[in-house]
Amino acid sequence: MAKVKSAAFKKASARAxxxxxxxHALTHVMDHFTEARAEAIATDYSDExxxxxxxxxxxxxxxTIGNLDYYLDLADRSVRRNGGHVHFADDxxxxxxxxxxxxxxxxxxxxxKSKSMVSEEMGLNDALxxxxxxxxxxxxxxxxxQLAGETPFHIIAPAMHKxx
Numbered sequence: 001m002a003k004v005k006s007a008a009f010k011k012a013s014a015r016a017x018x019x020x021x022x023x024h025a026l027t028h029v030m031d032h033f034t035e036a037r038a039e040a041i042a043t044d045y046s047d048e049x050x051x052x053x054x055x056x057x058x059x060x061x062x063x064t065i066g067n068l069d070y071y072l073d074l075a076d077r078s079v080r081r082n083g084g085h086v087h088f089a090d091d092x093x094x095x096x097x098x099x100x101x102x103x104x105x106x107x108x109x110x111x112x113k114s115k116s117m118v119s120e121e122m123g124l125n126d127a128l129x130x131x132x133x134x135x136x137x138x139x140x141x142x143x144x145x146q147l148a149g150e151t152p153f154h155i156i157a158p159a160m161h162k163x164x
Contacts, residue, residue: 022161029160092122099124100131108133115139117155 016022041050048056064071076086089095103111111133113119125135125146137143141159145152152158 016161021163025161025163029157095122096124096127100127100133103128103133104131110134110136112136112138113142115142115158120152 043050045053072088079086087095087098089098099111102108109132111128113124113135115137116124119125128135135146137146139158141157142152144159144162148162153161
C-alpha cells in the first residue's frame with residue numbers, strides 16, 4: 001500500500017473527515033449513487049446481463065489500451081479527413097503550451113471549457129490564467145468549484161461536498 005507523504009493532503013483530509021457538513025453532503029450523494037447503481041443493475045437489458053456488459057466493457061478497454069497506437073492513429077486520420085486538427089504532446093507542459101499557443105494565435109481572451117479530467121490533471125486552468133486567458137467552466141459543478149477557487153472533490157461530482 002502506498003504511503004501518503006504530503007503533509008498538506010493529510011491535514012486537509014483529516015479536516016474533511018471532521019467536517020460535519022462535508023460528511024452530511026457525502027452521505028447524501030453516496031446514498032443517491034448507491035440507489036442509482038442498484039437501479040441500473042436491476043434494469044432488464046434484454047439481451048445482456050449487467051455482469052456480461054461489465055466483462056465486455058473490461059475486454060474492450062484492455063484491447064484498446066493494448067492497441068493504443070493503432071486507435072490513436074485511426075482517430076488522428078479520421079479527424080484530419082474531416083477537416084480537424086490533432087495535436088500530440090509528450091507531457092502536460094507541452095499540452096498546455098499547445099493550447100495556449102493556439103489561443104494566443106487567435107487572440108482568445110476567454111476559453112469556454114467543458115468538464116475534463118485531462119484538463120484538470122494537466123493544470124490547464126492555471127496555465128491559461130498565467131497566459132492572461134480566462135477559463136470558464138460550462139459544467140455546473142466545475143463552475144461552482146472554479147468560483148470557490150477550489151479543486152474538484154470527485155471525478156463525477158466535483159462539487160459533491162457543497163450543500164449550498
